[in-house]
Amino acid sequence: MPELPEVETVRRGLAPSLEGQVIARAELRRPDLRWPFPPGMADRLTGARILQLRRRSKYLLADLDRAETLIVHLGMSGRMLLSGAAGVLRPGQFHHDLPALQVHDHVILHMASGARVIFNDPRRFGAMDLTPTADLAQHWLLARIGPEPLGNDFHAAYLARQLAGRRSSIKAALLDQRIVAGLGNIYVCEALFRAGISPLRAAGRIGGARRERLVGAIRATLIDAIEAGGSSLRDYRQADGELGYFQHTFGVYGREGAPCMTPDCAGRVRRIVQSGRSSFYCPRCQR
DNA sequence: CTCAGCTCCTGCGGGC
DNA sequence: TGCCCGCAGGAGCTGA
Numbered sequence: 001m002p003e004l005p006e007v008e009t010v011r012r013g014l015a016p017s018l019e020g021q022v023i024a025r026a027e028l029r030r031p032d033l034r035w036p037f038p039p040g041m042a043d044r045l046t047g048a049r050i051l052q053l054r055r056r057s058k059y060l061l062a063d064l065d066r067a068e069t070l071i072v073h074l075g076m077s078g079r080m081l082l083s084g085a086a087g088v089l090r091p092g093q094f095h096h097d098l099p100a101l102q103v104h105d106h107v108i109l110h111m112a113s114g115a116r117v118i119f120n121d122p123r124r125f126g127a128m129d130l131t132p133t134a135d136l137a138q139h140w141l142l143a144r145i146g147p148e149p150l151g152n153d154f155h156a157a158y159l160a161r162q163l164a165g166r167r168s169s170i171k172a173a174l175l176d177q178r179i180v181a182g183l184g185n186i187y188v189c190e191a192l193f194r195a196g197i198s199p200l201r202a203a204g205r206i207g208g209a210r211r212e213r214l215v216g217a218i219r220a221t222l223i224d225a226i227e228a229g230g231s232s233l234r235d236y237r238q239a240d241g242e243l244g245y246f247q248h249t250f251g252v253y254g255r256e257g258a259p260c261m262t263p264d265c266a267g268r269v270r271r272i273v274q275s276g277r278s279s280f281y282c283p284r285c286q287r
Numbered sequence: 288c289t290c291a292g293c294t295c296c297t298g299c300g301g302g303c
Numbered sequence: 304t305g306c307c308c309g310c311a312g313g314a315g316c317t318g319a
Contacts, residue, residue: 003312034295034315058313076313077297104297123296125313141315168290177314184312233312253312275291278310 002074004149004182005225005246007058010080013239014117015053017082018062022049022112029106034075034127044068044130045109057145057181061136069133071141075125082239084116117239146180149218154180156212163203163211170206171199171274174218183218186231186253189280191218193251198286199279200272224249252280260285 002010026045028037038044048064055061060080062070074080084098098116101108107119107128119126131139146162147153162179163170173179174188183191192199195217197210206214225231230244233254238244247254251261256271260282267284 186312
């Protein structure tokens with residue numbers, strides 16, 4: 001599922017077709033995703049103009065001209081697909097000639113421009129909510145999320161404070177959205193590989209120099225992934241249906257048994273399970 | 288507070 | 304071919 005780079009890629013793909021545009025009709029094809037939609041969501045969206053499409057952690061935030069913000073989370077399997085927009089139409093395809101809806105197309109935003117944004121999510125771990133823009137930071141889903149890893153508030157001194165005394169693994173700590181926002185299983189594995197730190201290491205037992213290296217590794221991994229349009233495993237796609245290609249760059253994720261990519265390292269990638277989730281790492285160059 | 292485990296849901300690939 | 308099992312990019316909740 002989408003982690004920060006995938007959500008950022010979706011945001012960038014949707015923004016040109018959504019920002020400044022009016023939602024002519026919001027079509028809810030079921031009453032809920034992970035949680036019930038808020039009361040009157042379809043009516044509250046209908047006729048609203050989207051001022052700006054932002055991202056916070058793995059959430060997409062669409063600020064509306066009615067002082068409300070639409071919060072969208074893609075969960076494990078959520079997608080936002082754009083069709084019927086200028087630039088997305090294939091030759092010979094017209095606005096009235098849109099692809100048929102699929103089984104798990106749960107919400108459709110019909111834009112006044114003729115573009116259509118389809119939220120598709122087979123597993124329905126995704127979520128949508130609408131809240132006053134002024135209260136956004138206090139929203140229960142967003143209030144306790146840590147700093148953006150690509151922002152100024154995420155640095156070695158901050159990480160030192162957060163990890164101090166923690167006995168759980170660094171893998172678990174980096175997956176904890178309260179410590180740092182937006183990382184998921186793939187990018188934690190990849191960042192730890194890049195930093196040469198074992199996912200098993202106790203979070204509170206990483207030295208200062210290595211913590212600095214970790215901050216740099218997290219940033220670099222995310223920047224490279226965004227540059228590549230995210231990772232397309234299984235069915236993740238960008239808003240225009242294109243595939244990201246960062247998965248071809250994975251050092252360890254999904255590479256169990258394969259040789260380590262570090263030059264001159266004779267190690268092989270191992271898969272272990274930590275708090276119910278796969279961790280991939282090279283036992284030889286990650287300590 | 289911290290931490291591990293469970294839970295929600297569907298789909299896919301591998302082994303028999 | 305068909306069935307069963309394990310696994311999947313998240314994260315809130317529970318209980319120790």
